[in-house]
Amino acid sequence: MVLSSLSNEEIRRYSRHLILPEFGMEGQRKLKQGSVLLIGTGGLGSPLALYLAAAGVGHIGLVDFDIVDESNLQRQIIHGTSTLGIRKTESAKMRLRDLNPHIDIATYETHISSENAFDLMRPYDVIVDGTDNFPTRYLTNDACVMLGKPNVYGSIFRFEGQATVFSPKHGGPCYRCLYPEPPPPGLVPSCAEGGVLGVLPGVIGTIQATEAIKLLTGIGEPLIGRLLLYDALALRFRELKLRRNPDCPVCGDHPTVTELIDYQQFCGISPEESYRDSTIEITPREAAEWLQSDHPPFLLDVREANEWDICHLPGAVRISVNELAERMNELDSAVEMLVYCRSGVRSARAVDLLRQAGFRKVKNLAGGILRWADEVDPSVPKY
Amino acid sequence: MAVTVTIPTALRQYAGGNASVTLAAGSVGQILAALTEQHPQLGKHLYNEQGALRSFVNIYVGDEDIRHLQGIETPVPDGETVSIIPAIAGGAGSIHSW
Numbered sequence: 001m002v003l004s005s006l007s008n009e010e011i012r013r014y015s016r017h018l019i020l021p022e023f024g025m026e027g028q029r030k031l032k033q034g035s036v037l038l039i040g041t042g043g044l045g046s047p048l049a050l051y052l053a054a055a056g057v058g059h060i061g062l063v064d065f066d067i068v069d070e071s072n073l074q075r076q077i078i079h080g081t082s083t084l085g086i087r088k089t090e091s092a093k094m095r096l097r098d099l100n101p102h103i104d105i106a107t108y109e110t111h112i113s114s115e116n117a118f119d120l121m122r123p124y125d126v127i128v129d130g131t132d133n134f135p136t137r138y139l140t141n142d143a144c145v146m147l148g149k150p151n152v153y154g155s156i157f158r159f160e161g162q163a164t165v166f167s168p169k170h171g172g173p174c175y176r177c178l179y180p181e182p183p184p185p186g187l188v189p190s191c192a193e194g195g196v197l198g199v200l201p202g203v204i205g206t207i208q209a210t211e212a213i214k215l216l217t218g219i220g221e222p223l224i225g226r227l228l229l230y231d232a233l234a235l236r237f238r239e240l241k242l243r244r245n246p247d248c249p250v251c252g253d254h255p256t257v258t259e260l261i262d263y264q265q266f267c268g269i270s271p272e273e274s275y276r277d278s279t280i281e282i283t284p285r286e287a288a289e290w291l292q293s294d295h296p297p298f299l300l301d302v303r304e305a306n307e308w309d310i311c312h313l314p315g316a317v318r319i320s321v322n323e324l325a326e327r328m329n330e331l332d333s334a335v336e337m338l339v340y341c342r343s344g345v346r347s348a349r350a351v352d353l354l355r356q357a358g359f360r361k362v363k364n365l366a367g368g369i370l371r372w373a374d375e376v377d378p379s380v381p382k383y
Numbered sequence: 384m385a386v387t388v389t390i391p392t393a394l395r396q397y398a399g400g401n402a403s404v405t406l407a408a409g410s411v412g413q414i415l416a417a418l419t420e421q422h423p424q425l426g427k428h429l430y431n432e433q434g435a436l437r438s439f440v441n442i443y444v445g446d447e448d449i450r451h452l453q454g455i456e457t458p459v460p461d462g463e464t465v466s467i468i469p470a471i472a473g474g475a476g477s478i479h480s481w
Contacts, residue, residue, distance in 0.1 A: 043473075131472070132472060132473050133472050134470070134472045137472055155470075155471045155472060155473060156471065156473045157392055157393055157471040157473045158392045158393070159392055160391060160392045160393075160471070162468075162471065178441065178470075179438065179439050179441070179470040180438045181438040181439060182439060182470065183437070183439040183469070183470060194392075194393070194473075196473060227468075229468070233402075234402070238446075238466075239446060240443050240446045240447075240448070240466070240468065241446050241447055241448065241451075242448075243448065243451055245450075322396060322397075326424075
């Protein structure tokens with residue numbers, strides 16, 4: 001392969017790379033020739049895109065469908081106050097253009113899916129997984145295995161992060177060797193539920209960027225077959241061994257999954273479940289009328305104490321959804337009850353739990369506090 | 384004769400907020416049984432309805448996955464660390480995911 005040459009301007013820009021003996025002109029030219037697809041331009045994708053662009057990776061693809069929201073800026077450092085409300089891909093592209101005009105940036109304003117994953121990934125050398133949900137993680141893994149592309153994996157939760165490189169082509173394991181099956185919905189909290197320390201994705205995303213650069217240039221020892229764990233509170237890094245599972249359904253010796261499947265279904269998210277029963281769910285306006293009526297319902301807040309401190313609805317009683325099973329005896333199944341949380345997801349889970357336990361008069365506030373603030377009381381802060 | 388079991392952030396709320404628990408040495412199965420006896424709420428997060436370890440929770444003795452050792456029969460010597468490593472998916476923090 002003939003590597004592209006560097007202009008004098010590029011040589012000036014990348015001089016601190018060029019004088020590294022391990023890197024040199026060859027390494028820089030490999031970066032220029034190289035391409036990385038970033039799935040997600042959020043917490044992990046922000047430092048990733050910034051460092052890969054600054055380093056001179058010639059072709060960067062950004063997949064995201066989301067728009068920049070105020071609550072992103074605590075950690076998604078590629079975006080800014082001036083790009084609130086616009087597409088993350090556009091916001092990121094503007095920042096990267098300013099950082100390095102010598103590289104190509106392609107943007108894909110879409111959800112990655114079983115239908116488009118191969119087309120999105122095929123043009124790229126390295127795929128970086130910076131998504132926030134299990135269906136996309138399994139999809140990214142399977143598509144990378146099938147296309148024979150390395151998958152630079154990073155994941156974060158609260159104060160903890162994980163990183164590794166999945167590359168069966170190099171003899172390493174894939175994500176399914178590590179976790180053959182996803183957790184059922186609701187058992188593992190998301191960052192939006194559990195929270196995340198803003199600098200945490202900075203650490204993990206930067207490790208992913210390091211690995212992407214090493215894969216493109218061929219220098220160093222890639223993080224293949226090793227799971228790096230980071231605990232920000234203890235400030236401790238640990239490394240665990242990862243092995244390829246010969247019986248893995250995707251990368252094993254006799255794969256049984258040979259084409260992309262329905263990952264929502266695989267992760268237990270069925271269309272019926274995501275459909276909210278209208279007899280159990282009520283809108284904020286209906287709820288407001290009900291609360292002001294002569295027979296208001298018992299109002300149950302199922303969020304955590306620190307969220308209650310941010311805001312809560314008057315007259316509510318708080319029992320975290322995580323404690324609900326143990327504390328159900330504190331509730332009266334004879335009275336009508338309205339349950340709420342931040343966005344309506346945890347409260348739907350709480351309503352399910354309560355109904356299964358025989359509480360028949362329980363309803364869920366659709367959209368939670370977020371929608372309540374939009375439609376009933378704008379003085380309530382959204383977080 | 385004690386071993387340390389590290390509890391990941393995601394499960395600490397079911398283990399009295401502890402980051403680690405010290406238990407008597409034995410097999411992985413015995414140690415996890417002692418752990419869930421102390422913290423019953425952890426049970427449903429570690430085991431499925433059939434009583435088997437959940438496939439999205441990995442158990443390591445030292446730096447090795449017990450699936451590549453002797454499973455829950457794996458002996459844990461005095462002073463060794465047992466780590467519980469669940470699957471976590473966070474990364475982008477999309478406002479639509481929750």
